[in-house]
Amino acid sequence: MNFIETRGNDGRRPSSVSFSQAILGPMSSFGGIYVPEALPALGVSFLRAHLDSDYKTLARAVLAAFELDIDQAVIDRALDLYDGFDDPAHPVPVVRVRDDLFVAELYHGPTRAFKDMALQPFGLILSSLAQERDEHYLILAATSGDTGPATLETFKGRANVKVACLYPDGGTSDVQRLQMVTEDAANLKVIGIHGDFDDAQSALKSLLSSDSFQAALRERHTHLSAANSVNFGRIIFQQIYHIHSYLELVRQGAIAIGDKVYLNVPSGNFGNALGGYYAMKMGLPVEKILISSNSNNVLTGLIRTGVYDMRGRKVIATSSPAMDILKSSNVERVLFDLFGAQRTRELMAELDENRVYRLTGEELASLQAVFAADYAEDAEVEVYIGETFRNHGYLMDPHTATCFKAHVSCRDKPLPGILYSTAEWTKFSPTIAHALTGETDSQDIDALKSISAAANTPIPPMIEALFDRPVAQSTVIDKQDIEREVLAFI
Numbered sequence: 001m002n003f004i005e006t007r008g009n010d011g012r013r014p015s016s017v018s019f020s021q022a023i024l025g026p027m028s029s030f031g032g033i034y035v036p037e038a039l040p041a042l043g044v045s046f047l048r049a050h051l052d053s054d055y056k057t058l059a060r061a062v063l064a065a066f067e068l069d070i071d072q073a074v075i076d077r078a079l080d081l082y083d084g085f086d087d088p089a090h091p092v093p094v095v096r097v098r099d100d101l102f103v104a105e106l107y108h109g110p111t112r113a114f115k116d117m118a119l120q121p122f123g124l125i126l127s128s129l130a131q132e133r134d135e136h137y138l139i140l141a142a143t144s145g146d147t148g149p150a151t152l153e154t155f156k157g158r159a160n161v162k163v164a165c166l167y168p169d170g171g172t173s174d175v176q177r178l179q180m181v182t183e184d185a186a187n188l189k190v191i192g193i194h195g196d197f198d199d200a201q202s203a204l205k206s207l208l209s210s211d212s213f214q215a216a217l218r219e220r221h222t223h224l225s226a227a228n229s230v231n232f233g234r235i236i237f238q239q240i241y242h243i244h245s246y247l248e249l250v251r252q253g254a255i256a257i258g259d260k261v262y263l264n265v266p267s268g269n270f271g272n273a274l275g276g277y278y279a280m281k282m283g284l285p286v287e288k289i290l291i292s293s294n295s296n297n298v299l300t301g302l303i304r305t306g307v308y309d310m311r312g313r314k315v316i317a318t319s320s321p322a323m324d325i326l327k328s329s330n331v332e333r334v335l336f337d338l339f340g341a342q343r344t345r346e347l348m349a350e351l352d353e354n355r356v357y358r359l360t361g362e363e364l365a366s367l368q369a370v371f372a373a374d375y376a377e378d379a380e381v382e383v384y385i386g387e388t389f390r391n392h393g394y395l396m397d398p399h400t401a402t403c404f405k406a407h408v409s410c411r412d413k414p415l416p417g418i419l420y421s422t423a424e425w426t427k428f429s430p431t432i433a434h435a436l437t438g439e440t441d442s443q444d445i446d447a448l449k450s451i452s453a454a455a456n457t458p459i460p461p462m463i464e465a466l467f468d469r470p471v472a473q474s475t476v477i478d479k480q481d482i483e484r485e486v487l488a489f490i
């Protein structure tokens, strides 16, 4: 299958590219991104055929339907990385928390956040392609906490790929910082920036547009790629777990094949939600996809009113930092699917120029046929965490908790909801400790210990070990020194 461009073709780039081209160079004409030319139809017969499949078998079948230009042996090795999750037979447990509320836990990988679901196999595939072509790639990442650890972990020691990861010094949790600064492979560079996440991100952007930087990369025969979810190489793996979770509900006797469910996604850059949208388009019986946000509720506004409005808004720091985003990249892929390339280009240009775009009434209706949305503020999130633990014995993180609001406010039919849990409680422990016991910890280690005691659950070994691992990455610099630092590294 080939991939085409969300904003149309500029006449200089190829009008369609293969999967491997789309992941090695993810940016397309007019600042657009790549989407599949068509989606395979899987339908109810596919679901029936995979009722008893394990996760990897299901994944192989979904990927086969996309007819990717990747060797089967490489795909198999990539999927084998799910064997490194807590329970190799069940990398994504689906837990019934109460009658109609199921939580699909996407965080059982090495860095305890759902980024591993896609980044683990993606890293192996990108490195294999680079080796096959005898090319060298640099991945630049700016992270507020979860993308960084998962990107470093997947590329650690992999050939032909280097990663430079920028994070705001003091702007991540202790666990997230330790996950980054204790990574010691020669192909990884972690750089703390004096400033906040916006500073790290804008530093990355100016680096990408710097002529001297581009020239230096050419001199070193190094190509740039990206590991964020504009890269379709991540999205391809994010459709599978939606289908898997649906089949889990069938296996648990909660629904019959063909019955509809709600998918409920804590959303930031909309990659997770887009995976659900594509799964639905391929035939998964979904009533609606519920988009859950925190106080950075631009998506709630878009889906309720048809206006994407960033005017006068600044990112608000919340207890669910992976969703502290105003410009949500993957919405563009939905716009393309619903309204076509011309209109997508128009809307994205409006957003760039005026920080706002408006859908027509008809366009809004087609968006609302698929999506509904709500958001939860930090205080509500803490109540959901505390109540769900006390009443149902279930421990969850703040990102997951935002979904509990939409589960009540957005379902207009009494159908089960699958809520996606995107991080383990260990990654945002001070918020959870406060919700459980009222204590205010400034250090993650204190919060981890008290949650572990209160919930009678062990701290997972890879989190506990972090606090004893030597720091291998100690660079903390000012924004203007980044270019020199990255070039010295490569």
Ligand SMILES: *Cc1c(COP(=O)(O)O)cnc(C)c1O
Pocket: 113, 114, 115, 146, 147, 229, 266, 267, 268, 269, 270, 271, 272, 273, 322, 323, 399, 422, 423
């Ligand atoms: C990345 C992330 C999200 C947001 O996912 P998107 O696919 O960007 O919408 C939510 N929760 C956690 C913990 C994350 O790491």
